[in-house]
Amino acid sequence: MGRAQDNFDSDWEVTDVLICGCGPTGAMLSSQLGQAGVPNICLDRETGITTDPRGIALDEDGIRALQSVGIYDKIYSDIGKCMGNFNFVGGVHHDLHRPAFTKMDYATTEGGTGHVGFICHKQPALEKHLRNSLLATKSSQLRVQCTLVSITEDDEWVYAQYEDKNKKRRGIKAKFLVGADGKTGYVRKHYLEAKGVRMEHASLTTYEEDWVALNWKITLPTRESHPDFPLWERGYSSEEVYDLFFPQEFRFLCNPERPAVCGRFGLTNDRLWRFEFVVQQGEDGLHMASPEMIKKVVYPYLVHPGSRYGPGQAHHTEILKGWYQERKQQLEASLAATVENGAFTVHRYTVR
Numbered sequence: 001m002g003r004a005q006d007n008f009d010s011d012w013e014v015t016d017v018l019i020c021g022c023g024p025t026g027a028m029l030s031s032q033l034g035q036a037g038v039p040n041i042c043l044d045r046e047t048g049i050t051t052d053p054r055g056i057a058l059d060e061d062g063i064r065a066l067q068s069v070g071i072y073d074k075i076y077s078d079i080g081k082c083m084g085n086f087n088f089v090g091g092v093h094h095d096l097h098r099p100a101f102t103k104m105d106y107a108t109t110e111g112g113t114g115h116v117g118f119i120c121h122k123q124p125a126l127e128k129h130l131r132n133s134l135l136a137t138k139s140s141q142l143r144v145q146c147t148l149v150s151i152t153e154d155d156e157w158v159y160a161q162y163e164d165k166n167k168k169r170r171g172i173k174a175k176f177l178v179g180a181d182g183k184t185g186y187v188r189k190h191y192l193e194a195k196g197v198r199m200e201h202a203s204l205t206t207y208e209e210d211w212v213a214l215n216w217k218i219t220l221p222t223r224e225s226h227p228d229f230p231l232w233e234r235g236y237s238s239e240e241v242y243d244l245f246f247p248q249e250f251r252f253l254c255n256p257e258r259p260a261v262c263g264r265f266g267l268t269n270d271r272l273w274r275f276e277f278v279v280q281q282g283e284d285g286l287h288m289a290s291p292e293m294i295k296k297v298v299y300p301y302l303v304h305p306g307s308r309y310g311p312g313q314a315h316h317t318e319i320l321k322g323w324y325q326e327r328k329q330q331l332e333a334s335l336a337a338t339v340e341n342g343a344f345t346v347h348r349y350t351v352r
């Protein structure tokens with residue numbers, strides 16, 4: 001017969017659901033199954049969670065899923081914060097403060113699907129809490145440094161073999177196997193696609209752009225770190241300078257010359273900033289991700305022309321002029337009312 005399960009001479013461990021991969025998807029599933037009392041084993045080839053903050057946007061359904069595994073309290077305290085508005089900014093320029101031509105409001109209290117809006121999260125924090133939730137249930141087991149290497153099935157069982165950290169082969173038979181090992185993972189590439197199973201929707205999508213995604217951890221500037229920075233003299237605090245250069249909400253920069261997206265993610269105090277830009281046709285992705293090219297693409301967005309703040313005196317003069325005009329109107333209206341009041345009061349009409 002040559003079936004893999006016939007060639008495996010150790011005992012098959014038995015479980016209800018075997019999950020390959022303990023990224024966010026596998027950890028969430030394992031945790032939910034565990035809470036429902038369904039025995040399951042989750043394998044992951046790595047030792048720990050990813051330290052790379054890859055995914056940063058989590059929609060309302062994602063928030064509800066986190067709620068379902070009991071980590072709602074961690075969402076806004078450790079994982080992330082509401083993304084507020086998505087600002088779509090048009091034009092060929094490098095101005096992060098240019099008004100948006102349209103906005104999508106994700107800070108609504110009703111939420112698009114029954115919950116408050118999207119959060120921008122830190123994937124490592126998200127994964128940490130999901131794993132803790134998984135480990136807290138009795139029916140779930142997590143096995144790290146275990147790599148799935150073979151799958152076969154019959155009418156009743158799925159037979160999977162994995163290599164543990166000592167390169168020893170072990171076997172599990174399960175009623176269900178779930179591939180949560182990513183789009184290039186073993187389950188999809190070596191088992192499903194080899195059997196002709198394809199993600200139909202994915203093959204209909206023709207979007208094939210490469211993007212460079214940068215995660216920056218920003219340190220607040222201070223008078224000590226940037227002694228010659230002109231805005232200190234204008235009374236700006238470190239926090240205000242940070243807000244100017246790395247504005248709060250996400251910008252979708254619909255610049256036909258190079259579409260890009262940028263914004264803060266994680267908690268406010270994490271000071272994490274994402275900038276993603278398209279690799280154009282004919283450009284090499286790795287070269288575009290080099291420090292030299294990153295400088296060329298990103299730095300122009302981090303420059304503020306001095307004219308924005310104007311020479312101090314002129315700036316103050318404009319503000320005073322505006323204040324005077326507004327106050328003058330008010331003063332004239334107030335004086336007119338007083339004169340009228342006075343007229344009423346002092347005129348000795350016999351009939352009132």
Ligand SMILES: Cc1cc2nc3c(=O)[nH]c(=O)nc-3n(C[C@H](O)[C@H](O)[C@H](O)COP(=O)(O)OP(=O)(O)OC[C@H]3O[C@@H](n4cnc5c(N)ncnc54)[C@H](O)[C@@H]3O)c2cc1C
Nearest residue numbers: 021023024025044045054055056057147148181182186213
């Ligand atoms: C730069 C970047 C930006 C992104 N931005 C976003 C975003 O804004 N929003 C968003 O939703 N998503 C985003 N993503 C994608 C996001 O990171 C993924 O959607 C998410 O990690 C998918 O989770 P997953 O659990 O399905 O797979 P993964 O996170 O890929 O986890 C798969 C797991 O399977 C394990 N594994 C693989 N093969 C085996 C094997 N043979 N045996 C055992 N274990 C195995 C791996 O070690 C890994 O832990 C981004 C990704 C990148 C790279």
